[in-house]
Amino acid sequence: MSQPSSPTQTSEHPDASPTTPPTPPAAGEPKPTYVKLAMRNMVRKRGTSLKHFALTTIGMLGVFIGLAYLTR
Numbered sequence: 001m002s003q004p005s006s007p008t009q010t011s012e013h014p015d016a017s018p019t020t021p022p023t024p025p026a027a028g029e030p031k032p033t034y035v036k037l038a039m040r041n042m043v044r045k046r047g048t049s050l051k052h053f054a055l056t057t058i059g060m061l062g063v064f065i066g067l068a069y070l071t072r
Helices: 034-044 046-070
Strands: none
Touching: 034 046
16 A cells, blocks of 8 residues: 555635635744644634534433433
């Protein structure tokens, strides 16, 4: 299994905002980690994150209550 000699180009995520390009790190700073970028995105899109958190919480409670009812 050989590695390609040139890196493949990856397309940008379709949800990426075209009006706010990501700022490149300064010359001395390391590249931001995935977790740091995810946290920055959650802060920027606060309403969406809260909505998804609420839906996940309601869904998990529904699953647990349903399982508790079925296994009583």
